[in-house]
Amino acid sequence: SAVISQKPSRDICQRGTSLTIQCQVDSQVTMMFWYRQQPGQSLTLIATANQGSEATYESGFVIDKFPISRPNLTFSTLTVSNMSPEDSSIYLCSVEANRVWTEAFFGQGTRLTVV
Amino acid sequence: DQQVKQNSPSLSVQEGRISILNCDYTNSMFDYFLWYKKYPAEGPTFLISISSIKDKNEDGRFTVFLNKSAKHLSLHIVPSQPGDSAVYFCAASALAGGTSYGKLTFGQGTILTVHP
Numbered sequence: 001s002a003v004i005s006q007k008p009s010r011d012i013c014q015r016g017t018s019l020t021i022q023c024q025v026d027s028q029v030t031m032m033f034w035y036r037q038q039p040g041q042s043l044t045l046i047a048t049a050n051q052g053s054e055a056t057y058e059s060g061f062v063i064d065k066f067p068i069s070r071p072n073l074t075f076s077t078l079t080v081s082n083m084s085p086e087d088s089s090i091y092l093c094s095v096e097a098n099r100v101w102t103e104a105f106f107g108q109g110t111r112l113t114v115v
Numbered sequence: 116d117q118q119v120k121q122n123s124p125s126l127s128v129q130e131g132r133i134s135i136l137n138c139d140y141t142n143s144m145f146d147y148f149l150w151y152k153k154y155p156a157e158g159p160t161f162l163i164s165i166s167s168i169k170d171k172n173e174d175g176r177f178t179v180f181l182n183k184s185a186k187h188l189s190l191h192i193v194p195s196q197p198g199d200s201a202v203y204f205c206a207a208s209a210l211a212g213g214t215s216y217g218k219l220t221f222g223q224g225t226i227l228t229v230h231p
Contacts, residue, residue: 004158006158009156031215031217032217033215033217033218040223041223042117042119042204042221042222042223042224043159043204043206043219043221044221045218045219045220048215048217048218092158092159094158094217095217096215096216096217102147102164102216103149103161103164103216104161104216104217104219105161106151106158106159106160107158108156108157108158109156109157109158111156
């Protein structure tokens, strides 16, 4: 399995500011994913991040609001830009490795509160 | 459009008894299904999965059943233990088209409480 570390684990931010969430994996992985879990809701995929290419965003999510970087095979960042209280959620990083594993592994999540 | 639904927000079970968590899906392209367990302040942890070519998969105390015609799957935990108390998420993927295992559609989750 993969060990995934996310930073920060939680933060309280002012509206209008931006927060960058880091995701570090202990092994090289092909694909990394960013999910959001709004309060009382299911996990929703924001985007898929492959190394060396632009992230692919799901319907309802745009690059200007959630820019993603994937500089190498073990690291990715998600930025939540120009935050509003509606962005208060848990943001989760997950990975899948070349179909070696048949399931995705998740980081512990970043709990974001926007005030 | 909720493609994966867990209609029971919560379930309470006595220790030693069976826990049955249910999940329905609407997208007929889904061909791989997973259950994840989530504790507060932690990320989801993979429990068990099943491919659409099977109707049952067992792993220790956990069994997943898939009824493709009804677009329904269930997770059975026998016997239930207090440490099983957590939120359980059903998830689905459409792998046949080359989709990654990591691109998942989740249900809303069911809070399982196992009483000693």
